[in-house]
Amino acid sequence: MARFLVTGGAGYVGSHVVLALRERGDEVVVIDDLRQGHSQAVAPGAELVVADLADRAKVAEVFGRWRFDGVLHFAALSLVGESMREPLRYIAENLSNTLWLAEAAVKADCRRFVLSSTAALFGLPESIPIDETAGFAPVSAYGESKLMAERGLEWADRVHGMRSASLRYFNAAGADPQGRLGEDHDPETHLIPLAINAALGSGPALTVYGTDYDTPDGTCIRDYVHVTDLADAHLRVLDRLGSGPSVRYNVGNGTGYSVRQVIDTVSAVSGRAVPYSEGPRRAGDPAVLIASNALLRRETGWSPQHDSLEEIVRTAWAWRAANPQGFGRAG
Numbered sequence: 001m002a003r004f005l006v007t008g009g010a011g012y013v014g015s016h017v018v019l020a021l022r023e024r025g026d027e028v029v030v031i032d033d034l035r036q037g038h039s040q041a042v043a044p045g046a047e048l049v050v051a052d053l054a055d056r057a058k059v060a061e062v063f064g065r066w067r068f069d070g071v072l073h074f075a076a077l078s079l080v081g082e083s084m085r086e087p088l089r090y091i092a093e094n095l096s097n098t099l100w101l102a103e104a105a106v107k108a109d110c111r112r113f114v115l116s117s118t119a120a121l122f123g124l125p126e127s128i129p130i131d132e133t134a135g136f137a138p139v140s141a142y143g144e145s146k147l148m149a150e151r152g153l154e155w156a157d158r159v160h161g162m163r164s165a166s167l168r169y170f171n172a173a174g175a176d177p178q179g180r181l182g183e184d185h186d187p188e189t190h191l192i193p194l195a196i197n198a199a200l201g202s203g204p205a206l207t208v209y210g211t212d213y214d215t216p217d218g219t220c221i222r223d224y225v226h227v228t229d230l231a232d233a234h235l236r237v238l239d240r241l242g243s244g245p246s247v248r249y250n251v252g253n254g255t256g257y258s259v260r261q262v263i264d265t266v267s268a269v270s271g272r273a274v275p276y277s278e279g280p281r282r283a284g285d286p287a288v289l290i291a292s293n294a295l296l297r298r299e300t301g302w303s304p305q306h307d308s309l310e311e312i313v314r315t316a317w318a319w320r321a322a323n324p325q326g327f328g329r330a331g
Contacts (some may be wrong), residue, residue: 003066006072015043016028021061031049072116073116079274083139115165131250141172153246170224171224173312196316208278224257225253226311228305249295
């Protein structure tokens with residue numbers, strides 16, 4: 001039986017990965033400071049250590065208490081807009097926590113490391129779909145912080161033999177199909193849960209930022225990947241690191257949906273209107289972002305099982321409707 005350390009395992013994507021690891025029989029230890037995570041989201045049987053990754057003594061204590069077969073690192077500051085108001089904080093915290101964590105893993109002879117990265121490191125892409133050969137040009141401090149973390153891990157591989165996988169997400173969405181987990185951020189910034197909250201009346205009316213893009217309906221197009229499929233991708237690359245080199249993958253469905261399509265789908269699934277208003281474009285928002293997942297498919301056998309927008313929205317709606325207060329705010 002393998003044992004893995006999952007940082008940020010009480011958060012949205014991290015908790016779904018912890019659940020997937022537990023379901024296949026792995027032991028899991030979670031480190032989460034619960035600033036954005038929820039203890040209720042940690043799968044039964046996983047050990048939760050409430051701690052900040054900046055507490056290097058605590059992290060060393062965790063590595064001293066358990067022997068790990070790999071690390072999956074989700075804990076990070078992740079709000080793009082906030083990163084442009086506090087760029088130094090984002091770069092300092094996201095980079096330093098990743099590198100200190102990797103160093104602790106190396107010292108403990110744990111040589112597999114999966115990083116939750118982001119499509120934000122591509123900035124405004126020159127071609128669609130975006131594959132792993134696309135140039136890096138982050139337009140936010142958040143994207144820059146993840147790019148720097150990836151580069152740090154490359155050095156950990158060169159010098160220490162730390163095999164790492166960086167998964168560049170596009171838009172994680174949806175919820176556990178069995179309704180055990182869902183998306184619960186405060187503040188919420190993702191389109192699908194914002195539209196659902198607007199439809200439920202538990203959140204403000206949606207604002208559509210820009211209706212004059214060069215797209216079929218004038219609104220931005222984005223690639224949404226179901227969080228359960230995303231969890232499956234993590235497990236596949238984690239296992240591949242056991243015998244292969246460090247890897248970098250873009251993770252998305254390979255299909256794009258517009259803001260209006262999301263609104264229409266939330267309305268159709270919920271049977272409720274989604275109140276919204278139209279606003280100006282946001283600076284730095286590209287018209288279209290769609291991933292190429294060809295490399296991930298080819299090298300790991302991964303294939304999204306929940307790839308329709310309707311299914312993604314249906315699982316997100318089912319969880320939020322059953323949990324109108326989310327996990328609660330008690331941690």
